[in-house]
Amino acid sequence: MTAVIFGVVVLLTATFAFLNGFRDVSTSVALAVRTRALTPSVAVLLAAFFNFVGALISATAVVVISHTWIHLPDGQSGLSILVAALASACAWGLLMWWRGIPASSTHALVGGLAGAGLASLAVGGVGVGGVDQSLLFQVLLPLMLSPAVAYVGAYLLVFPVTWAARYAQPNVINERFRRSQAIAAGAVAFGHGLQDGQRVGAVLLLALLAAGYSDGESIPLWAALVSAVMITAGTLFGGWRISYTIGYKITRVDPLRGSVAQTFSAAMLFVGAIALQWPLSTTHTVTASVLGAGENQHFSVTNRKLVMQILALWVLTPAATAAGAFVLALALSPLAA
Numbered sequence: 211m212t213a214v215i216f217g218v219v220v221l222l223t224a225t226f227a228f229l230n231g232f233r234d235v236s237t238s239v240a241l242a243v244r245t246r247a248l249t250p251s252v253a254v255l256l257a258a259f260f261n262f263v264g265a266l267i268s269a270t271a272v273v274v275i276s277h278t279w280i281h282l283p284d285g286q287s288g289l290s291i292l293v294a295a296l297a298s299a300c301a302w303g304l305l306m307w308w309r310g311i312p313a314s315s316t317h318a319l320v321g322g323l324a325g326a327g328l329a330s331l332a333v334g335g336v337g338v339g340g341v342d343q344s345l346l347f348q349v350l351l352p353l354m355l356s357p358a359v360a361y362v363g364a365y366l367l368v369f370p371v372t373w374a375a376r377y378a379q380p381n382v383i384n385e386r387f388r389r390s391q392a393i394a395a396g397a398v399a400f401g402h403g404l405q406d407g408q409r410v411g412a413v414l415l416l417a418l419l420a421a422g423y424s425d426g427e428s429i430p431l432w433a434a435l436v437s438a439v440m441i442t443a444g445t446l447f448g449g450w451r452i453s454y455t456i457g458y459k460i461t462r463v464d465p466l467r468g469s470v471a472q473t474f475s476a477a478m479l480f481v482g483a484i485a486l487q488w489p490l491s492t493t494h495t496v497t498a499s500v501l502g503a504g505e506n507q508h509f510s511v512t513n514r515k516l517v518m519q520i521l522a523l524w525v526l527t528p529a530a531t532a533a534g535a536f537v538l539a540l541a542l543s544p545l546a547a
Contacts, residue, residue, distance in 0.1 A: 211286060212285060212289065212421055213421070214287055215286055215289040215290065215293065215421075216289055216417060216420075216421040216423070217411075218293055219289055219293055219296065219414075219417040220414065220436070222292075222293060222296035222300065222418065223292075223296060223298060223410060223413050223414055223417070223436070224436055224440045225277060225296075225318070226296050226299060226300050226302055226315070226413070226443040226536065227406075227409065227410045227436065227437055227440035227444065228440045228441070228443055229300055229303045229304065229315070229443045229444060229533060230303070230315045230409075230410070230441055230444060231258075231261060231406075231440065231442060231443065231444025231445040231446075231448060232317070232444035232445070232447060232448045233303055233306070233307045233352070233440040233448070233452055233493075234306070234314075234402055234406065234443075234444075234445075234448075234492055234493055235289055235314075235444070235445045235448030236312065236435075236448070236452040236455075236456050236483040237253060237356040237398055237402060237456070237475075237492050237493055237496040237497075238253070238256075238257035238260075238261075238397060238398045238399040238402060238445075239253035239254055239256075239257050239393050239448075240452075240470040241395070241456070241463060241471060241500065242391055242392060242394075242395040242468070242472075244322060244458060244463060244468065245384075245387075245388060245463065245464065245468045246388065247388040247389070247391040247392060247395070247465065247468070248392050248395060253349070253395060254445065254448065255394050255446075256392075256395060256398075256399065257395070257402075258399075258442050258445040259396075259399075259442075259448045260396050260397075260399035260403060261273050261399050261400075261402055261403040261438075261441050261442050261445050262403065262438050262439070262441070262442040263403060263406075264399070264400040264401065264402065264403020264404040264407060265281045265403040265404075265407030265410070265434075265437050265438035265441050265442070266407070266434060266435075266438045267300075267403070267404060267407075268403065268405070268407035268408045268411065268437070268483065269403045270456075273384070276340075277506055278433065280378050282416055282419065282420045283330075283420070284419075284420055284422065284481055285420065286440035287330055287420075288292075288419075288420030289417060289420050289421060290324065290326075290330065290417070290418075290539060290542045290543070291326040291327055291330050291539060292323075292325075292326075292416060292417055292420070292439060292485045292534075293496045293538070293542060294322065294325070294326035294535040294538035294539035294542055295319060295322030295323040295325070295326045295328070295531075295535045296319070296322065296413070297322075297425055297534075297538055298321075298326075298531045298532075298534035298538060299315060299318040299319045299321075299322045299531050299535075300321040300324065300533035301532065301534060302318045302527065302530055302531045303315055303318060303540060305317055306452075306523065306527075307452060310452055310459075311452070311519070311520055312455060312456055312494075312496075312497045312520065313493065313523055313524060314353075314493045314494050314524065314527060315406065315407055315409075315491075315493070316393075316394035316405075316406070316490075316534070317353060317491060317494075317524070317527045317528045317531075318527050318528070318531045319366075319409060319413070320349070320350075320515060320528055320533070321355070321528030321529060321530070321531035321532040321535070322531040322532065322534070322535040323535070324528070324532050324535075325531065325532030325533060325534065325535035325538040325539070326535040326536065326538065327539075329405050329535070329536040329537075329538075329539030329540050329543070330531075330534060330539055330543070331417045332546040334464075335536060337527055337531045341402035343505055349488075349489055352482065352486075352488035352489065352490055353489065353491060353494075354495060355487075356478065356482070356490045356491065356495055356498075357491075357495065357497075357498035357524075357537075358498070360474065360475060360476065360478060360494070360495045360496075360498035360499040361476070361498040361502035362502060363474050363499070363502065364470055364471050364474045364475075364498070364499040364500070364501075364502035364503040364506075365390050365503065365505055365506045367470050367474055367503075367504070368467060368470050368503055368506040370467075371400040371466060372466065376467065376492065377532045381547075383465070383466060384464065384465045384466075385465075387464075387465035387466045387468070387469040388465045388469075389533045390469045390473070391393065391468050391469040391472060394469055394472035394473045394476055397419075397446075397472070397473070397476035397477070397478045397480075398464035398472050398475055398492070400476070400478045401478075401479025401480055401483065401492065402479065402492040403438070403441065403474070404479065404480070404483035404484070405440060405479055405482065405483050405489065405491075406492060407437045407438060407441060407487060408483065408489065409434055410437035410440070410441065411429055411434060411437045412434040414429070414436065414437070415429050415433065417453070418430070418433070428532060431518070436444055440460050455516075456496070456497060456500060456521055459516055460497070460500060460501060460504065460512065460513055460517060460520075461500065461504030461505065461511050461512040461513065462507075463500060463503065463504050467503040467506070468500075468503070469509075470499075470503045471496070471499040471500045471503040471504075471540075472496070472499070472519055474499050474503075475492075475496045475499045478490060478495050478499075479492060482532060485493075492495065494524065497520070500516070501517065502537065526542075
């Protein structure tokens with residue numbers, strides 16, 4: 211039975227990775243397409259390539275991430291927690307995609323793990339085996355504070371960039387920043403692969419540990435490939451619902467502000483993944499940067515009603531996936547016995 215549940219976890223993890231790429235392609239391509247820096251087909255191919263490279267490279271940090279997040283109980287109990295958490299996160303991601311809302315898969319997964327762990331503890335007295343003391347500073351605080359940092363950083367960065375370009379003709383400015391935005395789009399895709407590839411790989415490593423198939427000191431090549439290939443496949447088949455929301459519905463963005471937003475987002479993702487090993491949400495970081503850059507204009511162009519709806523769903527995401535995973539874990543409790 212342990213091998214069967216492990217197979218289900220791998221399948222759900224691959225589905226989660228595919229949906230991650232499917233939904234998060236918008237973070238890389240929306241602004242570049244909106245400002246005509248790239249055509250839709252070229253933007254998606256660019257995003258897919260850099261997502262694949264970033265996800266493969268991220269495998270080197272998976273061991274650290276998996277040890278920082280949680281320590282699952284061994285055997286079927288730990289695997290059942292992962293099944294409930296992944297199923298809840300996937301269901302929530304599909305709902306947010308259908309509604310065209312850019313919601314974080316990372317927040318959904320964290321909420322799902324918390325809810326499933328509580329259910330397992332309530333039923334059998336065996337829940338999450340322990341939480342590292344650095345969890346607050348390495349996971350929770352970066353996830354909560356990164357949107358505010360992205361908003362403020364992009365807002366402030368617009369000032370020196372517009373000052374430097376104050377004497378240039380508008381058509382020259384637009385052309386130059388379209389070129390830089392094409393580069394920034396690839397950088398965001400690479401940062402997305404670095405960040406979200408770590409999450410997928412960490413879940414697979416947790417599953418291997420719980421099933422007794424690994425000592426947790428390294429991630430198998432096949433697990434790294436599952437992460438990279440499925441995220442890339444999702445990117446290639448990605449829907450445009452969320453791209454339309456980010457590119458057209460939140461705020462008006464010209465090539466200059468689009469380039470600023472994506473450049474600052476990519477910088478945050480790189481620093482978080484490589485230097486600090488913080489699991490930042492690509493969706494939250496890019497969306498907040500777009501909003502911050504768009505707000506720095508002489509007239510209001512922001513759809514505040516939509517922004518408030520997005521913020522409310524951001525807050526609701528971990529609670530909703532925790533509740534869903536709690537119910538699923540209770541239903542799966544006989545398997546964990």
